[in-house]
Amino acid sequence: MLSKLSIKNYALIDHLDVSFTNGFTSITGETGAGKSILLGGLSLVLGKRADLSALRDKDLKCIIEAEFEIKKYKLKRFFKSNDLDYEDRTIVRREILPSGKSRAFINDTPITLDILSQLGNQLIDVHSQHQTLQLADNDFQLKVIDALADNKAVLEEYSDKLVVYKKTSNELEQLIEFQKDADKEYDYNSFLLKELEEANLKVGMQEELEEQHEQLNNVEGIMEQLSKGEQLLNDEQAGIVSLLSELKLTSSKLSGFGSQYTELNERIQSVFIEIDDIANELQFFQEQIEANPQLLEVVSGKLQLIFDLQKKHQALSIQELLKIQEELSEKVGVTANLESNIEKLQEKLLKDKSELKETADTLSKRRVAVLANLKQQLQDSLDRLGMPSATFQIEIHPSSDFKSNGNDNLSFLFSANKGSNYGELKKVASGGELSRIMLTIKSILAKYEHLPTMMFDEIDTGVSGEISNKMGDIMLEMSKTMQVFSITHLPQVASKGDQQFKVYKTDENDTTHTRMKELTADERVVELAGMLGGNDLSDSAMAHARELLN
Known part of the structure; x- marks a missing residue:
């Protein structure tokens, strides 16, 4: 208060x-x-x-x-x-x-x-006068009916289910819109993904191919240098291997004359073994290497494919291409699963709608059950207020929409006089009638809610x-x-x-x-007398004022 x-x-x-x-x-x-x-x-x-x-x-x-x-x-x-x-x-x-x-x-x-x-x-x-206009508002009228029906708990349950239903509905709507856009890109993304998958890309692949291409593209020069190296090592008269053989023999003879010569001999022996191994390896490389135009063409093709993919996807490396491939795979996968996800959401929406409709139906039944009581209370109260012929025609019909307070359409019609047609309150009730109806409704509400x-x-x-x-x-x-x-x-x-x-x-x-x-009590008498008779505070006005107070 x-x-x-x-x-x-x-x-x-x-x-x-x-x-x-x-x-x-x-x-x-x-x-x-x-x-x-x-x-x-x-x-x-x-x-x-x-x-x-x-x-x-x-x-x-x-x-x-x-x-x-x-x-x-x-x-x-x-x-x-x-x-x-x-x-x-x-x-x-x-x-x-x-x-x-x-x-x-x-x-x-x-x-x-x-x-x-x-x-x-x-x-x-x-x-106020503005609030009297609420009488014509269906939400206000339903609030009165819900008060009589004690629908507070049911309305809260309905409100919770409405939130769930709207959330599912919005998710479904967004997914369907996403599907429309995704379908447009699906074929193109699938093509790009297939192109990358067929390239069978691996980390380090580009460097290996570039090295192989460099060797295949310079076979003659490599063979020439291998041959020259092998000749320097194995020439019968002045080859390095031949000269090291003589040096090895000499150092072997010196090794018996002291530890320092023994150490020197070991170092020369080690060098000879390394050089001899190099000579054998050079000979092996010469035997292995040969011109292979077909392989060169294959390697060049693979490298060109990598360069083309990098240019198309604006990537600088194989790693970036693999990341793009992963992203495309996710996009294609999501699009491919959209239909399944949409079907699941549609099933959930039907379930949510069914549960919401069940609660809405409960609201409707409880509302319908109190309509006769509300009409009777309204008419009895208005009878007291000088409107003995006032009657109401209140009906509830199901709506296709789920509103914030249920899915009911309310028809709340009024007739002030016998034989008069029923109509909406704001159209057929006068200002004085609206005030009396509002007071009646407020008094009814006061009985059912705080x-x-x-x-x-x-x-x-x-x-x-x-x-x-x-x-x-x-x-x-x-x-x-x-x-x-x-x-x-x-x-x-x-x-x-x-x-x-x-x-x-x-x-x-x-x-x-x-x-x-x-x-004060005396001042109230004077005030009421003035309201009754104006400035002329006659004995009768004063007496009437006291009578009203008593």
């Missing part, structure tokens, strides 16, 4: 501090006294966007602070999810700076306007004194389980309040101020 409200430097209000009790509070005052200003200030602390023109003194900041008792509101989860300190007595503050900037706080913690608005919607329900503080802004406009008296009774009944405010011009409604406040203007030093005060 709203326990305190403080407004500073807002419109015609320089400073206002008021405290409220639980139950029913009526707020009265002459037209133009500033009741709308009070609501405007309250709306700012509930999250409405600020207007710099609302500042009374443009050089000072506007501060609006409201204290709420929220123990029964079950808001601890909201506070925790938004990293806020929870207090049973929570203070909400809004500041509008002269610069035009706005700041908001919950228990002195800075918050965004969005969070403030979310909390405000759970603290006070301000009924509503926040309710503030009715002149909901009794356009109704007679007797009807307003009954509207006041309904608000008084609602106030037994919740805090109710009524801004009213009718004494019959104002008299029902457990407490009554008067909004009025004063002129001080050529400046107009809006004030608000709680009326």
Whole structure:
């Protein structure tokens, strides 16, 4: 409940501090006294966007602070999810700076306007002419039906399943779109992959082929140099092998004359063995090497294929080509498996849809089951409010779409008079009738769910004194389980309040101020008498006022 409200430097209000009790509070005052200003200030602390023109003194900041008792509101989860300190007595503050900037706080913690608005919607329900238009909204109408059907748990289950269904549906849609693009590239990617796979590429392959190509392409020069080397080693008269043989013989003879000669002989023997091995290897190479134009052509072809692939794929090495081959393989594999994945998702979507439809059907059945009760309650309440012939035609039909609150289409039609055709509320109900219907619906909702503080802004406009008296009774009944405010011009409604406040203007030093005060019992009599008979406070008006209060 709203326990305190403080407004500073807002419109015609320089400073206002008021405290409220639980139950029913009526707020009265002459037209133009500033009741709308009070609501405007309250709306700012509930999250409405600020207007710099609302500042009374443009050089000072506007501060609006409201204290709420929220123990029964079950808001601890909201506070925790938004990293806020929870207090049973929570203070909400809004500041509008002269610069035009706005700041908001919950228990002195800075918050965004969005969070403030979310909390405000759970603290006070301000009924205005705009909200009366909600009566024609199917979502609002279904909310009323769901309250009677106690559908909260089923709606939560439906909402969870709807999230799963939409997620699967989006995944399927994206995969089908991806398949369209992938199919266009599949053939080309498959061709590129096959080309790379047939090249049978391996790391180091290019270097080996280039070396083999160099040898095959220079066979004659290699043979010439091998022959020359072999001749230098094995020439009978001046060959290196022949000369080393003589040197080996000489060193062998010296080895018997001392250890130093023995060591020298061993070194010469080692050199001879190495040179002799080289000579044999040169001879072997000569015997092995031969011109092979066919092999040269094969090696040249393989190298050219590698160069062509590197150019096509803008690669610098075999390693890069192998990486591209791996990527192409993945793409082709994914495309090849798309059909299977799509079929699996389609099966999952059918399963999700079936489960969602089952819960939606449960919602529908529970809604249909309470329609007669809702119609009866509406008609009985409106009968009390001077609309004895008011009837409703409420029907629920299945929809092909899954909406946020089920897959029902709701037909909510109204007739105010016998013999009149049924029509949509916004088309066939007058302003006064809409106000009475909204009050009736709010009173019904109050029986089935815990509503926040309710503030009715002149909901009794356009109704007679007797009807307003009954509207006041309904608000008084609602106030037994919740805090109710009524801004009213009718004494019959104002008299029902457990407490009554008067909004009025004063002129001080050529400046107009809006004030608000709680009326004493005697002041309430005078105020109500004035509302009954104008400025002429006749004995009969005073007596009537006392009668209303009693």
